[in-house]
Amino acid sequence: KVSSAAPAPAPAAGDTIWIGHVGSMSGNDAAFGQATDNGAKLAISEQNAKNGIKGKKVALKTLDDQGKPEEAAVAASRLITQDHVSVLIGEVASSRSLAMAPIADQNLLPMISEGSTNPRVTKDGDKTRPYVFRVCYIEPFQGTVMAKFVRENLKLTKVAILRDVGNDYAVGLAQYFKTTFQKLGGEIILEQSFKSGETDFKAQLTAIKGKNPDLIYLPGYYGEVALIARQARELGMKQPFAGGDGWDAAPLYQIAKGALDGSYFSTHFSTEDPSPVVQDFIAKYSKTYGNTPEVLAALGYDAAKVAIDALERAKELTGPSIREAMEQTKDFKTVTGSITIDADHNPVKSSMVLTVKENKPKYVATVDP
Numbered sequence: 001k002v003s004s005a006a007p008a009p010a011p012a013a014g015d016t017i018w019i020g021h022v023g024s025m026s027g028n029d030a031a032f033g034q035a036t037d038n039g040a041k042l043a044i045s046e047q048n049a050k051n052g053i054k055g056k057k058v059a060l061k062t063l064d065d066q067g068k069p070e071e072a073a074v075a076a077s078r079l080i081t082q083d084h085v086s087v088l089i090g091e092v093a094s095s096r097s098l099a100m101a102p103i104a105d106q107n108l109l110p111m112i113s114e115g116s117t118n119p120r121v122t123k124d125g126d127k128t129r130p131y132v133f134r135v136c137y138i139e140p141f142q143g144t145v146m147a148k149f150v151r152e153n154l155k156l157t158k159v160a161i162l163r164d165v166g167n168d169y170a171v172g173l174a175q176y177f178k179t180t181f182q183k184l185g186g187e188i189i190l191e192q193s194f195k196s197g198e199t200d201f202k203a204q205l206t207a208i209k210g211k212n213p214d215l216i217y218l219p220g221y222y223g224e225v226a227l228i229a230r231q232a233r234e235l236g237m238k239q240p241f242a243g244g245d246g247w248d249a250a251p252l253y254q255i256a257k258g259a260l261d262g263s264y265f266s267t268h269f270s271t272e273d274p275s276p277v278v279q280d281f282i283a284k285y286s287k288t289y290g291n292t293p294e295v296l297a298a299l300g301y302d303a304a305k306v307a308i309d310a311l312e313r314a315k316e317l318t319g320p321s322i323r324e325a326m327e328q329t330k331d332f333k334t335v336t337g338s339i340t341i342d343a344d345h346n347p348v349k350s351s352m353v354l355t356v357k358e359n360k361p362k363y364v365a366t367v368d369p
């Protein structure tokens with residue numbers, strides 16, 4: 001009647017499962033890293049309240065990359081080899097995820113990006129990177145969403161592009177926007193560039209002003225975007241701007257001081273979304289942190305949730321086993337949508353278009369793929 005030998009105990013791996021987070025906790029894009037970290041921490045504390053994973057506690061170890069790709073690579077290596085994390089969350093920025101991706105693959109350690117939309121993050125040439133995943137849509141879709149919106153909803157024809165050329169995300173987005181906009185009969189009358197960290201954009205704006213476009217497409221991150229809008233107003237330019245998710249952080253409004261009113265951007269999340277999942281998340285997050293979650297708090301929460309779900313389903317706590325579970329993520333309900341990982345390790349999700357009104361984001365539309 002006594003059962004035979006009990007199953008062999010799991011290898012002694014301690015009583016904690018570590019999740020690593022690589023994020024811009026300081027530097028130019030600090031708002032991205034901080035919001036993401038808060039979102040991820042919330043998901044992890046909820047999981048610990050439900051007895052953790054496989055009977056172990058879950059903990060987050062965050063390393064700051066200061067917004068630099070080289071530092072993101074160093075942080076990823078350190079988390080894998082010294083801290084023995086089971087999975088990596090990060091990075092938000094495509095340029096930094098691109099620096100981490102080969103490290104994840106070489107170490108057979110899954111990483112999941114919260115916000116990187118550049119297709120190359122999960123795909124190296126025509127080969128899907130085995131250990132790299134994301135919880136957001138990709139740029140070919142995001143660029144198309146705004147090109148269509150500008151052409152078909154706003155019915156504008158002449159557009160100038162001003163993009164951050166030091167940023168893989170902005171370069172990609174500009175290209176996809178341009179292709180679709182031209183296909184829809186629109187005209188790109190001028191292309192100008194800047195680099196993140198710069199503060200004076202008057203030369204580029206003066207050139208654009210001379211061409212009098214209907215709108216300026218401005219893919220970049222919130223810091224430069226807000227300064228550019230202010231300088232455009234100082235030059236007497238009245239045109240609206242349009243851009244992508246890189247705009248979407250609270251300091252955008254603090255710096256722009258109204259200069260972006262009447263402009264539009266595509267993103268992944270709106271606090272005005274009435275769905276119970278979103279409203280529950282907003283309530284929990286506000287209670288924990290005392291402020292309303294930004295898009296990257298939602299995506300950070302979702303990335304951690306997907307990682308936790310894969311850890312729970314993984315047969316063993318090894319990179320290859322967790323990777324396999326992550327690859328099988330299907331209809332997983334998250335705050336920013338339902339996630340099914342496709343062959344290129346991307347989910348298929350909707351995009352939202354927001355406008356800026358009285359220096360605040362305002363929901364305009366949801367665009368399905």
Ligand code: PHE
Pocket residue numbers: 032092093094095114115116117118169245246247248295296
């Ligand atoms: N999509 C941006 C990138 O790839 C990152 C980002 C996502 C920024 C979401 C803000 C909000 O670099």
